[in-house]
């Protein structure tokens with residue numbers, strides 16, 4: 001408090017502050033502007049908009065969170081992400097480690113992080129992942145079957161569950177070379193991940209301080225660990241077999257490549273004797289694989305759902321995307337899966353689809369970035385004022401960065417073309433203003449995988465299915481329970497379910513999912529035309 005007070009007296013920007021509450025009451029005022037389940041980062045974006053003059057401000061939320069230096073200036077955000085000056089924050093680690101079970105790429109620093117990142121980087125390269133398109137197409141085909149079932153049922157239901165199962169199946173296939181088949185069957189691994197997210201759930205103090213939480217996390221963590229370790233051992237034996245038998249088929253999974261790189265870095269003499277995988281590798285690789293599943297499934301699912309939503313609102317954009325798919329894969333949508341399997345590089349010929357995805361990610365930033373400030377290092381705002389960083393968590397506020405009218409002409413309009421114009425065009429994106437995957441050495445390792453999977457999913461769905469939100473029908477069919485309804489009627493509970501006139505908005509559920517899992521109606525496009 002006294003440190004914040006000193007900075008306040010020196011005139012650094014921050015909301016009105018008090019010795020007793022810090023900025024908690026101010027935060028509450030902002031929270032009340034939004035529906036109660038709104039993704040917290042969006043609330044922060046709203047607050048940051050009131051500091052447009054500096055695009056930086058301090059925030060004191062003690063005792064609920066450490067003090068923050070909030071940043072929505074692209075140059076400052078670039079300075080934070082460009083080098084390793086600012087480490088990942090301990091606070092951040094305590095929030096995320098229960099999800100992974102131990103130290104992972106997301107939470108470690110220095111040599112420990114660098115060694116693991118170097119081991120996995122090659123397998124997440126775009127060209128390498130294109131070799132995995134075959135498996136991705138297979139999983140998207142199952143997803144299409146599920147959409148088809150929804151067409152036949154002619155119902156209104158959330159799409160999130162089936163889309164999440166698809167992204168989980170895909171990540172497990174690409175990273176571990178295992179068929180989880182979660183889209184068709186209940187699966188202990190998939191269920192455990194969901195339970196862990198639910199119990200580790202960062203924003204809900206009821207779960208955070210629940211006495212059974214450690215036991216529940218341990219139980220489900222063990223289920224995940226067992227699954228991953230069994231798969232890792234299988235991949236190791238395949239690697240060994242590949243060593244002895246040069247003819248054997250080499251697997252292409254992310255972990256197969258990482259095992260190969262790890263073993264090649266080992267003492268070669270010892271390697272000959274090794275019949276089981278080294279325990280330290282097994283333990284740490286398990287944390288990384290849990291992270292891939294956690295970091296990759298909700299984010300990719302959310303982006304897909306928000307893309308369907310924007311396409312439903314902009315028929316002209318949908319039409320242009322369909323035309324692009326027809327020009328690359330031919331006029332019959334049924335041919336596209338085979339073509340993608342045979343020539344995965346065709347996915348590189350979809351600039352418009354990619355532009356739509358980038359614009360969706362600008363509109364719906366699903367993640368964020370936090371680093372720890374360090375002694376004697378300051379960050380300058382665009383007027384040159386230097387902000388001390390020591391003891392502060394440096395938070396990049398993506399929703400503000402992505403909507404700041406100073407950085408984005410027509411910032412509230414959905415314009416995929418801004419991603420297709422040259423630097424001479426006013427719409428051309430400003431460097432560092434778009435950060436869904438963050439930038440620099442610690443950017444998202446899975447971004448190529450997400451963008452490939454999303455393109456495959458769009459190619460295989462948008463010329464066949466029409467997916468339209470059906471919130472009104474859903475809300476009518478699912479009114480709040482008697483007690484909640486009464487509290488809402490009495491004004492004792494906030495019953496708002498719209499943000500800026502939109503029924504679809506990211507909610508706080510561990511990963512910024514669409515409200516109620518995006519209830520929608522799915523029909524066949526031909527049906528619509530008839």
Ligand code: HEM
Nearest residue numbers: 105292295296299300367369436437438442444445446450
């Ligand atoms: C639309 C999809 C995705 C979005 C928006 C997203 C976003 C991000 C962001 C913003 C970061 C940086 C966090 C920070 O600075 O603290 C990050 C890091 C990371 N992401 Fe993603 N992600 C996505 C998909 C994936 C997928 C599919 C995977 C893996 C299969 C993945 C794995 C990771 C990992 C391991 C890191 C930590 C990297 C490091 O620190 O070295 N992500 N992601």
